[in-house]
Structures are given as structure tokens and as C-alpha cells.
Amino acid sequence: MSGSSFGKLFKITTWGESHGRGLGVVIEGCPAGLPIKESDIQLELNRRRTGQSKVTTTRKEGDQIQIMSGVFKGKTTGTPISLLVENEDADSSKYDLIKDLYRPGHADYTYDMKYGFRDYRGGGRSSARETVGRVAAGAIAKKLLARERIKIIGFTRQVGKHIAKNIDYKEIENNIVRCPDNKIAEKMINSIMRARKKGDSLGGVVEVIAKGVPAGLGEPVFDRLDADLAKAVMSMPAVKGVEIGVGFQSAIMTGSECNDVFAMKNKKVITATNNAGGILGGISNGMDIIIRLVVKPTSSINKAQDTVTQQGKKAEIRVEGRHDPCVATRAVPIAEAMVAITLIDHLYRNKSAQL
Amino acid sequence: MSGSSFGKLFKITTWGESHGRGLGVVIEGCPAGLPIKESDIQLELNRRRTGQSKVTTTRKEGDQIQIMSGVFKGKTTGTPISLLVENEDADSSKYDLIKDLYRPGHADYTYDMKYGFRDYRGGGRSSARETVGRVAAGAIAKKLLARERIKIIGFTRQVGKHIAKNIDYKEIENNIVRCPDNKIAEKMINSIMRARKKGDSLGGVVEVIAKGVPAGLGEPVFDRLDADLAKAVMSMPAVKGVEIGVGFQSAIMTGSECNDVFAMKNKKVITATNNAGGILGGISNGMDIIIRLVVKPTSSINKAQDTVTQQGKKAEIRVEGRHDPCVATRAVPIAEAMVAITLIDHLYRNKSAQL
Amino acid sequence: MSGSSFGKLFKITTWGESHGRGLGVVIEGCPAGLPIKESDIQLELNRRRTGQSKVTTTRKEGDQIQIMSGVFKGKTTGTPISLLVENEDADSSKYDLIKDLYRPGHADYTYDMKYGFRDYRGGGRSSARETVGRVAAGAIAKKLLARERIKIIGFTRQVGKHIAKNIDYKEIENNIVRCPDNKIAEKMINSIMRARKKGDSLGGVVEVIAKGVPAGLGEPVFDRLDADLAKAVMSMPAVKGVEIGVGFQSAIMTGSECNDVFAMKNKKVITATNNAGGILGGISNGMDIIIRLVVKPTSSINKAQDTVTQQGKKAEIRVEGRHDPCVATRAVPIAEAMVAITLIDHLYRNKSAQL
């Protein structure tokens, strides 16, 4: 048991380290007959990739996907799909210098406490590079969802104190921070550039909307749809909180404000408002699923910080190198992937419950 | 697969409906030799029970626990522990009147969409009575944690706009809202009584602290400790959000503010601050685990609300009866139980990783 | 993790000890809407019950089943079905005498080595009484299979050296050893009575046939249908071997003898012979599933045997009391239940693979 798997009927297992030979994912439970090409997956990987713009790290990663199994003559066979991205030869010599220093905000110390031994190059298994496998699997999940007319939309809701207000989905990919509010996007970009200059970093909030999700997804009690979505995005690096619908706002609402009353529309049951974010009692109600996650400011900053060594001595560290000053904007495709994987899993689980 | 199980090495499976014959839980993975009495479990159930005070529903539930298996001569045997609470004969005739009406904020509609058929009496399986099994299992988890010197403290952080500031754990059980800030407690109580008078309800925030958790708990990638804690509490009824440490506050922090720098104390690695809430890279770092969850205002309110019937006709509903005007305060022992179950599971998982 | 669960989409978890308060099973994954009555389940439990005839133990067990949850107005709700059999007050004083003696062939010693502590009354958790929960769950599995026109037939193929040859399914329940060959049945009965007189016991072979299983059940690689069936019946008490189709006979066959050639019948692909026992490459081929399991002679015998005490001293033991002289005949309904549970689980898994 390594905690590297996610999902039940649609299940992914990721493997690989930042500076090892490669990274990959094994996908189980994808039905036979789905047309899938490497370029479909590459498209999503490119959205996750580093070096996309001035607000991301300038480090370049090729991330060429290879389908190793489970696809024959362009279609899935129903057997495990193995996807592989080989790591390019990376210079890991700089990590030799800090291998004994615990980077604040990073998993160096906790991995040492857990395993007693760790691949320190680029964070090893704790590196955000692990999410390559998630995004690749998410590309397949999205294709399966599209067959059911379900669409996933992700964007940056907040960077620092700047919060998107006028939401226009078409604007999302028109700016380098994936913000659906063009005016706020500009402010976000300026904030990020200022933080980078200071060697510092910024936090943010990512929002994901799922449209077209039928009512009935999610299981009562523990495997509620919201509980599984929460786990899905909280398992992403740097995420410290998650909320569904009005989320934490509901603390200051009354029942009569918060309840979404039911109504009929086109002979379908709907709710007049969507404070619930599309989920009631852990089960989807047919309205948009709305989930928000907070991404803490990047831990790697170019400022001197106190720390200790593996041997327990006081020390100072300054994490040089090319790091994203605000990782939230790059978290968007990862969050979309995690939501997509959770939804397709629950869609299949729900169908199996109705046999 | 019904989504009624939680945990891997320490695993619970709950069953039962609000107005059925009874409710129960099967606990797997409790080691042999733990002394356990029915009264140990009853103590925790009494904290969850209705009718405790003027701020909770006046409905009385006996909730007498019976240990059906897995304990011999007062000690666990290592085999499944089955716990049973028989339901007292409840009058479910009042539910006959509203069985075709979808109560806003409730799971009536979503259960119908999932299963096509539902025990409508008192919410059936979606009732918060299901948490009886969780709290009972949590009592055993707490005993196992105590052997490892780990302590769980839960309290009400917020009700409506009233937020506890001066935290004194000793005050928690001294007031009927479980608030560690005595002055705020009074304000919370007054707010709740006002809401009740209006037939309305209030939301709130519950906080759980785990003290003494060793570094190393949690697994990389998906089964991170924070991800599993998030799922644990998001699987509770009415919870719409969760955060760890500074949580959503981290969106407006810089990296240099948010990072907890490492230091030495008594020859142990600690962090100078605890913004991370005790978890780095998904693994505990030895500091207090801090988790907060938002509980939406009780959906059952004594006010007229629009709704539709099972047959798709417009209707009006007013949920009469004795409901908690603020369910957050009763969620405290449930949240403690879920955190305890998650921690003991990960403690065993971590030990198994170090063989 | 306690190893007390079986199945994935249709999943059962049993709990309880021989002389504890009761025994039970929680069934997850039964779809909503199945009509189910306690009497349906009781029927199967009565087939498993002791004291049925002169060839079984004379000990009487009431085994009254109670449906505790998951059924409303006579139909399943899709949520966990909890079934309970309360133990009648049994005199366990006789077990006090042998509690320090390891009974040969029993699990006393191995449970002590695993748990260090054990409910010694009547074998505790290792008692065959645990199978009450399996048979009860099997009754529901059989009802679900019947909806798909799948039928399970179990019988005693062999007792000692007597092997049924002329198979007539209609004869099975006409004799007290559940043998489909009436002439051999008589010989089996005589052998068992002779063994009982000598205070000894006999082994036997049980066969289960599943008719009407569609092609496509079972998953490639590990969760093959034959692998899961093998686990299902090997998990029964006293079973020491299992075979599918010609089974161990295939060791002395050639490929040209053993291969079942394909043919067409009523526009359906069939095989001319069924040496494969209905499974090819781990997946059902539409022919009868044929599985045989060997049940060792009852370990409890009324003869003096050498043994040791818990304290490591040499001793002698004679297990008095009313034990089945040949447990194979009572294993028939248990084997049927395990096969039924495995098949319905794989039926649902297969459907979910074809979404």
C-alpha cells in the first residue's frame, strides 16, 4: 500500500520521481473502444507544462507522452493503459548542495521521517512533476465524460487579494493566469511579477465547474461525491483547503438563505439557486458542480530562511533556481484532471449501482 | 460497493437507517488486547446525542450501545467488532405526509435519482443518525490513539458571525455550544435561540486539533494525510468545506509569510510557526494537526419554502418538528471521531510502511 | 484490515463468534428494488443448519435471521443490508476444560500465534458458525442471479471412497448427504455412520455447477473468474483444494484431448466438450461453470490424540461433544453461497466494464 492509487472503477496509479528515468501512470477501468491518440493527451500535458509564459518557471520540460499499452489500432482495449513520460537528462548537481537542508514548506523533512531515505533530487516523489500522470489520465477521463456530455471548466479565481468577479469562461485561456475576468487577470499578472522580483511567491484559489453532471452521482455516507472531490484536490501539491458551492460562506448564512428551493424547468427538477454547488447529501443533483481549492504560495522562494539540517544543526537556506512565483495558475489543469477522474469514477459507480 | 466503508488498516463500515430496526458499525483492524467496555463507547455517544440542551433538538434518542462481537473477557480479540444501537420505536407517521415532497437542502431528491426508491422516514440512510456508528468507532480509535499519546480536541470555532478568539480548551465542555471562548459562547447561544424562535437555523465552523501526532503519518501522492482528513470530514452530513492550518488564508499570503521555518527544540525538529497545520507534502511533521470544517445551517427549518413533489408538481413545504437550529455544535464529536479514525488508520499504515 | 470482507461491487463483511452475542453480515452493493423477505433467507439458513439428520451433529441451532437495515416495505433500498442472527445461550463451560489444549486440525494454535488472545468458546471466530453470514448473503446473491437466469446447483460428489457417478440433480435434496446419485448416497450414509461409531470422521468432495452464466464474466490477469472462485471456496473452513472443469485430470491429458473445440449451436458459440469448466483465460465462455472442492475430514474426533498445551506441555485430547462426522455434506449450501456471491460480483463488474 503506497497511497499512489486513486479511484475505484476508473482507477489511476502514478509512479516516478522528478529526476528519475521517467514518470508514468497506469489507468485501469477505461472501457474498450474509446478512440485515443497520444496527441489528445499531449494537449493537456502542454497546458500543465512549465515554461509557458513569464509568470511560470522558465525551466523547460518536454513531457512527451507515450502510450505503452491498452490501446490497439487507435482504440482502447479495456485493459490497463500505461502512459510514460521519460525524464530528460536533468542536472541534479545543484540538489547535492542542499540535500542535507530541510526546505521550509517542502516535504523533505516529512519524507525523511517517514522513509528514513529519500531521492532528494528535485523533491523526488514529492515533486509536482508527479502530476504529469494525473493530467495524462485526466485527458482520458475528459474524453469519457465528453461522451456523456459532461464538461469540465477550470480557472484561477484568485491570486493574492485579486479575485475574479465578472466571469467569462471564454477569457480563461486568453490570459497567462487562466483568469476568466480579463481586468483582474492583468492585476494578477502584475502582482505575480512583483512577487517574483522580490524573490517571493503568492497564493491563490482555483475553481472548477462541472457542467452536465446527471443527478445521482456519489454514494451515501463515506464515498460522497463532495468527499471524494475534496480528497481528489486536497491530494494535489500545495492545496490547503477546499469548498463546495458557497462553502465557508455558509457559516454566516441562515437556513432560509442557504437552502436552494426546488423548482421545475423543462420538466426537470432544478434548484432556483445553487448554493449547494450541485451536491446534496453527497449525491449530485443535476446542477453545476462547483469546487474551489486554495493553493498556498510556492514554498521555494529566493529569500534567506532559517532551517535545520538533516543532522539537526541550525542553518540558512535560499532556494535558488527557476520556480513558479504563483503555482495556482498551473494548478488549473491538474485540478480539472482530478475532478474529471473523480466524476468518471462516480459515473461508472452510479451506473453499476443501478444494474 | 456502497461507499459505506472508511479506512484501510483500521476500517469501519456503517449500516442502518433513521427509523429502521437499528444502526451499527463493523470495525475491522483493531488490534487484539485492547480493553474496551460498552460504557467507554456510551460516553462518546452521549456527547453526540440529541436533547442535550436548549440549543439542540428536544427529541430524545436512547442510543444504547451493544458490543456484539470482537470483544472477549473485556478485551478485543483482533477480529471484527460489531456495535449495535437499536432504534426505539419512533413515530414515523409524520413522514408519510411529506414523503412525496422534496425537502430543500436535503437528500430526498438525490436519493430518488440514485436509487429510484428510498426509506423516507427521517431521511433514512441519509439521516445524521448514521453518524452514531462513526462516533462509536471513534471511541475505539481514540482509545488506540491514547496508547500512542495522541489526543484529539474538537470545538466550535464559529456560529454565524461569532468567532471564538481566546481559546481555552478547558472551557469547551463548560458551555452548551462547545466553544473554547466563554464570552463568545454566550453570544453563540443567544444567536441560536433567536434563530430557533424565527424557525430558522445557523451555520458554523468546527475545529479539530490533534496533539502528539508523530512525524511521518500520511502517504505521498493520493493518500496524503490532509487529503484523507478532508475526505473524512467532508463525508459528514452538512459539511461544505474544509481547510488545514491557515487554509484559505494562504491565498493572500506570500511564501515568506506562509512557510514555517524549521528550528530545533529539545533536540527535536519543530517549525517556528504552524501555518501548515502539521502536514507537509501530505505527511505529518510532528506539530499539531489543525483542521477546520464548515457546517451549513440545518436544512430543516420551520418556514414555508417552495419545492416540488416527486411527481414534479410545484408545492410548498414547512418542515415542522424538533430540529437542531445549529447542527455545528453537535458535529463536534462526529468530527473528532472522523479525525481519530483517520489518524489511527494512518498510524498503522505508517508503521506497516516501516517494516 | 481484517480479511472479513469478500467481493468488490457486491461485497459482504461478516462478523461474530460461535458463542458471542450473535453473528451477522453487512451486504454492500445490492441494487435497490429487489423484493426480499426474511423467510427467503431463512430457507437457505435452514439448509446449512445443524441437527438436520442422523449424519449431522445433533446440536440444534435456531439461526433466526433478522433484517436490520437496507430493506424498506419489502424491497432493498440500495444501501447496506445488515443481517443478524442472535446466538442462543450456549453452554460454553465445556470449552473451559480444553481452553489451554490445542485441538489438532483446528485453528486454536494459529489464532494464538496471530493474536496472542482468543475467544476459545466453540472456536470463536474460526468456528464454522461464521458461515451463517455467508449463506444469508448467498440467499440474496441467488435472488439477484435468478433475475439474470443464472442457477446454482451444489451437491456432494464424494464421501470417502464413494464417488457419485450417475448424476441426477433432482435427487440431491432427496437424501441426507445431498448426493445426486441415489445408490452412492446410501453408501455414503453407511460410511458416515460407521465413522461416527468409531469416533472418527470422513472427508469428501463438493461440486457446484452454475448454469446460464453469460460469456464475459471475470477479469484478465489477477481477478480471473476461476481465481476468484478458487479463493471463494478455499476461504471456507476445512477446504484443502479446488479445481475447475477437468482440474487435476488435465495433468495427464494432451492438448488435443483437453482443448474444447468451438462449435455453433442455435447461432451461439459453444464448446463441444467442457473440460475447461466454463472458463477460458479467466473469463466465462457461456458453458456451465464447474467447480469442485475437497473438504477434509472433521477435525473434532472422539479419539485420543497427542497435543500440547498453550504452555508448551505434552498432553492428550479427546474432543467430545456432538460433531458432524462428515462436514462435506453441510458444506454444500456454503459452497453454493460463495459461488453465487462471486458470480453476482463479477456479473456487476463485467457490466461496469462495458459502460
Place this chain on the structure above:
Amino acid sequence: MSGSSFGKLFKITTWGESHGRGLGVVIEGCPAGLPIKESDIQLELNRRRTGQSKVTTTRKEGDQIQIMSGVFKGKTTGTPISLLVENEDADSSKYDLIKDLYRPGHADYTYDMKYGFRDYRGGGRSSARETVGRVAAGAIAKKLLARERIKIIGFTRQVGKHIAKNIDYKEIENNIVRCPDNKIAEKMINSIMRARKKGDSLGGVVEVIAKGVPAGLGEPVFDRLDADLAKAVMSMPAVKGVEIGVGFQSAIMTGSECNDVFAMKNKKVITATNNAGGILGGISNGMDIIIRLVVKPTSSINKAQDTVTQQGKKAEIRVEGRHDPCVATRAVPIAEAMVAITLIDHLYRNKSAQL
């Protein structure tokens, strides 16, 4: 859910097809700090490899193993170990000719019925080449077992009617059929060569012994050690039966013959005989684990056989090419791997039960 995973605490997931880009396995739950080299794994793969001798297929497979993740500076890190074997460019044109013909004894028909679409080249996912991943993972399992002084010995017990009698483990790798009885080995070889000449194939029995297994492994009820071992080896291609200890012989034994009486030896509890094959009540008793599995004669034979086409037309097939005339002898290292994986999983499960 694809059924391609095995194990709980030590868990493997295999992927890949016979003529795809490669085959691999992801191993989860291997503790950190185990020294492991590619050559350790290669050694075991070479034992499984084709083209080893005149009794195996003459087809050559390189099977060069690559460790892709989870190992750093020659030691495991505790994170998933990904192992990859790239397929050499195989000529799959000959499979085009028979892609519409269902080969008797093979999974062509059942895969079509399950998935509706299949990689027909060399059996695709149903090919025995899938076991490359099992043997590679087994090499690591064996290293972990060796640290606990547990040793796995596998050999060919029977080929056709020739059964090894005088067992000398040292002889096993001295002959090309892996038979521990040198005289019988010769007879086996002759039989196999005769069968090959006729274009036919032979069945056989493989036996695996595990020495040094401590008492206490296995879990009560479903996840018994014997049940999991049965599943492990029944999940191998071509296996039609499995038995533990005296196995099917116990049908004709009496309880007084079959029971192994307990005795003391060097202050340890032992049994005087080992009819139980080292397992009582599903839990190891410290004696040798003994498991036997029957391997049916190779389905691919160079003789004309009746069959049908995918389109349901009568046809004749003759499977030409270089096939093993008796696959049992090559099944030995695969059976060892499956037993090793099951044992290390249960060893870790048992340790976790004793926390």
C-alpha cells in the same frame, strides 16, 4: 477496476500486451532501504524466459528489465517501483491470418465477449508474457522474504503420468524440466519430446514449498493464507486446480489419519506430520507451506482442430509456430513469484495486525 492488481500491503499492478510496446509492473508497498539491482531481477526473468532448452519454445525473448522509479542510489525509497521490459519488434503478421479464428483453449472468444475488441497479436493481454511483470515483482518479494529467512522452492512435480517421488531440491535446476527427481526428469523430457513431435502438448503439476514461514500469517474468514495462495496461483495462465498439503487426498482420509498432532521440538510447537501443508484455519502454523497447482497442456498445438470464426462460421485451425509443448516447467518461476508475493503481503499484514 481492471483486475490487474494483486496484494494489499505489498501490491503489484501489471500492464502490457504480448506484441505492444512493452510490459511492466508497478510495485507498491516495498519498504524503503532494500538494496536492489536490475541484475537481481534479471536473474529471475531469465528463469522464466523462453528458448531456454529443447523442451521450451525456440522463440527468443530478450526481456531486459529497466527500473524506472522507486530506487535511488541502489536502494528502494518506499515509493512505487516501476519496472519496464520493452518488447522487441515482433513479427505479428502471422496473427493477421488467424485473427478471426477462435483458438480452442485460448481466451480469444472470451475476450471478444467481454470487450468486443481485442489486441489479437500473440494473445494480447491474455498472453503468458504478462507474467514477466509478476516474475520481476516476485524477485523483489523474494529479497524481502530472504531478510525474514523465508525461502521459496518451486519444482515440477508431474508431467503427464510421470510423478517425481524421490525429492532432492538440489537437483531441480540440474535438469531442463526443473524436476527434483533426476530419474523421473529424464522420463518427463522424453514424454515432452514425443508430444512435440506429434504436434501435441502435455499437462503437469507444479509444487511450491515455502520454508521458514512464521506462524500467524493469514487472516481469518476470507483472506485466509490458503485462500489467497489459491487465488495467486489460479490467476496464472493455464492453471485449473490447486491444493494445499494433502489436498484432494484428504477426501479419502479419516480425521484420525488427516489431523496433524501437535508436539514440542526445541521448545517450539510443531506438528508431527504436515498433512495441513502448514496452514490451519487459514493461518500459517510454522511448518512448511506446501502448495500444488495443475497446469493444463498447452492450448496451442500443431494439429487441426475444429473451431468457429468471429463471424460464427465453422472453420478449422492449426496453431503453427514455436510453442512450449509443456508449459508446466516454465510455470515454476511464475508460481514461485506468486507465492512469494502472497507471503510478503501477508507477512506485512500480520505485522500490522500486531501493532
